[in-house]
Amino acid sequence: MGMVRFGVSLEKDLLTKFDRLIKEKGHANRSKALSDIVRQELVKKEWVEGKEVAGSVIMIYDHHKRELVNKLMDIQHDFNKIIMSTQHIHLDHDNCLEIIAIKGASLQVQKLADFLKAVKGIKHITLGMSSTGKGI
């Protein structure tokens, strides 16, 4: 991949804020920071436009709630085409951590996450919205 240099004009105040942000976030330099920001926007666009995306759902729940566990399992079977793998970690006597790796159309992935979120009794659930890497 060839690198291209180009000039950017920014308000002085904004550049100061940009540099502060870079420092706080630990970016190596302005170029790396700008690349990251552009890629982040491209990933967002993939999700909004219904492209093929990749991501993960992370869930925390109490496995003693059998009905909850069954529901989570039913939903995952319904979405087997976009679920790459599921990792289950027994955090302690009660709590389970489940990480579901997903690749598929963004609307389908969002739907899966929404269905899981709607299950009663889940302690915490989050959707990591990433990319297949091809378009970014």
Ligand code: NI
């Ligand atoms: Ni467990």
